[in-house]
Amino acid sequence: MRASFFGLETALRALLAHQRAIDVAGHNVANASTDGYSRQRVVLSPGTAYPEPGLWWPASATQVGTGVVVEDIRRLRDSFLDRQYCRAAADLAEWRARSSSLEQVEAIWNEPSEGGLAATLQRFWASLQALANDPESLAARAAARESAADLCLVINEVHRRLNEMRRSLDASVRERVDEINRLASEVQGLNREILRIRGQGGQANDLEDRRQLLVDRLAEVAGARALPQAGGSLLVLLGSAPLADAASWYPLEAQDDPANGFLARVAWKGGGTPADIEGGELKGLLDLRDSSLAAWIEAVEDMASALTDRLNAVHRAGFGLDGVDGRDFFDPAGGAGTMALSAAVAQDAGAIAASASGARGDGSNALALAGVRAEPLMAGATVDQFWAGLVSEVGVLGAAAEGRVSAGELLVAQVENQRQSLSGVSVDEEMVSLVRYQHGYEAAARLMAAHREILAILFEYLA
Amino acid sequence: MRVTAGMLYGNLKRDLELRAAELWESSRVLSTGRRIQLPSDDPVAANRILELRRCLSEAEQHLSNVEDAQGWLKTASVALVSLADDLQRARELAVQGSNPALPQSSRDAIAREVDQLLSHAVQVGNSCFGDRYVFGGTLTGSPPFVLVAPDAVVYQGDAGDQWRELAPGVRLKVNLNGAVAFLPACQALAQVARDLRSGDLASLSGPTLEQVDSALSQVLADQTEVGARENRLDLGKNRLLDLKLNLTQQLSLAEDADMAEALVECARRQAAYQAALAAAGRLLERSLLDFLS
DSSP states (O other): OOOTTHHHHHHHHHHHHHHHHHHHHHHHHHTTTOTTOOOEEEEEEEOOOEEEEETTEEEEEEEEOOOEEEEEEEEOOOHHHHHHHHHHHHHHHHHHHHHHHHHHHHHHHTOSSTTSHHHHHHHHHHHHHHHHHOTTOHHHHHHHHHHHHHHHHHHHHHHHHHHHHHHHHHHHHHHHHHHHHHHHHHHHHHHHHHHHHHHTTOOOHHHHHHHHHHHHHHHHHHOOEEEEOGGGOEEEEETTEEEEOSSOBOOEEEEEEGGGTTEEEEEETTTOOBOOOOSHHHHHHHHIIIIIIHHHHHHHHHHHHHHHHHHHHHHHTSBOTTSOBSOOSBOTTOOTTSOOBOHHHHHOGGGSOOBSSSOTTOOHHHHHHHHGGGSOTBTTBOHHHHHHHHHHHHHHHHHHHHHHHHHHHHHHHHHHHHHHHHHOOOHHHHHHHHHHHHHHHHHHHHHHHHHHHHHHHHHHHHO | OOOOHHHHHHHHHHHHHHHHHHHHHHHHHHHHOBSOSSGGGOHHHHHHHHHHHHHHHHHHHHHHHHHHHHHHHHHHHHHHHHHHHHHHHHHHHHHHHTOTTSOHHHHHHHHHHHHHHHHHHHHHHTOEETTEETTSTTOOSSOSEEEEETTEEEEOOOSOOOEEEEETTEEEEOOOOHHHHTHHHHHHHHHHHHHHHHTOHHHHHTHHHHHHHHHHHHHHHHHHHHHHHHHHHHHHHHHHHHHHHHHHHHHHHHHBOOHHHHHHHHHHHHHHHHHHHHHHHHHTTOOGGGTOO
8 A cells, every 4th residue: 555645755865865966976076176085976775665565466565665865975995005105105205305305415515516625626736736836936825825725615614514404404303203293193183083983883084085194194204104993093103103093192202312413313202212214204314314414424524634634744844934844734623614724824825834845945845745635545545536436425326316206206196196096086077977966856856746746636636 | 097187187297397307407408518417417427527627637737837847947958058158168268368378468358258258157057937046956036156256156055956746746856956057167167267367377278178178068968968858848748738638528528418419309308398288288178067058
């Protein structure tokens, strides 16, 4: 026996369902350009049929459909692709950080160019030879003194800028630690919300999108990994230690490390255990700050002190124009960063000990000073060769890093394309859906009109 | 594969960035004329460039040293020729003066000419290269020979050496010891004058003449020595000029961009960039929205 208002309910359900479908399509269209948004699809399914025994089916009850229900608003996302993306993004961010830092070091080296240390050294050696040719010429002495002062300037500048860069990398590290803490706390909040909503049987699509965006950034910054947990929360790990889960988040701290010039050490707050940064920008920055830059600063210092020590030793054996020997060329207390001419030479270019015999016209000590150029002061290499080696080392590292960045960019682009292919909004597609659901709505409205007419006839004749 | 607008825009953006970056790189090569802007562009070549520049600067300095040395030796060579002339003339005068038939007054006159020769020899001994006295050893600031009396010369220089570096570790002595090259000649001339004035004919035609002869052979020996050194310098200079040319060529090969190649590459990259822009323009034009009424 059919209920009188049975069809109305079916029509109503159809109207509502199609409205909801249009809403979801509208949500997708609105978020077509939103970062990290995954498209949502309405899942329609037939309502529960109910069995109707009756006049026409003597043998058994038949199922009568009751219209449509919106079963689910499903988010289209592949967590495997997300994990792949995190790994690729972490790798790319690490190499980008390295590459850009190495470019900065190359700018500090300033080679090959006329202002670089190599050219400055060459001018220095040449001026000493010119002095040897004419030791009594005040012009030659002034030129030698100027080129020595220039040498000090360039070495000091390189040293200063390397140290500055180290400090600036340190500041970036501290900034990143703050960012990680912010992200971790937000992820934990989202985890809690998502768990709650899911627990009630709902879908937390947009929250999950936001959470994944944050996790992507955490991967870029620190190489964090995310593991899905039961109930819908994500456990974010840094190395093997938890950064954020549903219950809480664990803050990091940038501790001043006295063993490393009071630069920041990234550790877990409270215990002080160092954090295991496996990748991401942080790893690149820390590596460059602590291994590479520290080594290069030391190399420049060693080079400067070896040069000044040897030149001073040769200089002390010689005589100035005034016949006085035992003077230093460079200030023995100065190293890279504070390298300077000795007070005597700075005041009077005549103090440069060009003479080996004491006679004013003898330039053989200047020749000996110029000869330091060919001496293997740096573990078998001359100063010129050592410097060229340093420049080359950075060049090789820089070229390698650029290569890794290019490869990394391709990989990230590929994974992102795959993600977009699955989860991205295609406006064309949504337009088609819109048209389709619009027609569905129209049809449902027509159905509603048909039922109204039927009921109108009933009331007319029964009134 | 399902292609969304996000993918299209993302890829377009990335490709445009890549083409623009390549174009920028190419324009830098053109505007600086250098193949390598940073060591990371080509680390091996960068190392080579530094090495070549180092060698080139060394070669240029050595060339300058060689030219300085040539100047010294030329001055010495000219001075020695002059000295030889003076000694020859003095010899003639000595022989002339040793003629017993000559009156003392004539000998005095000859002696006066010999005085002139002596003072000329002293002048020549005080030759300068620039503002340095070439025969003073390492005391180049003041004249090494002083005429303390019309017939007495004192050497005030020292026995030091002047070295010039022609190549790494290779040095050439460019000066002559004035005490050996000039002093005996001056002393011989002085002796001739004294003998003429004193009328000591035996000495004049004997030991004094031998003194003059031995001074002459010393000058000859010195001239040979200077000539040999000048030859060595010429060879050195040629070698350095060749080296410099070679190094400059190699440096250019390593460092400079081939302009023709760079221009073509730049044009190609420009075309690629424009093609990417055109593709972007087409793709971004239409969507289904244009066709739904």
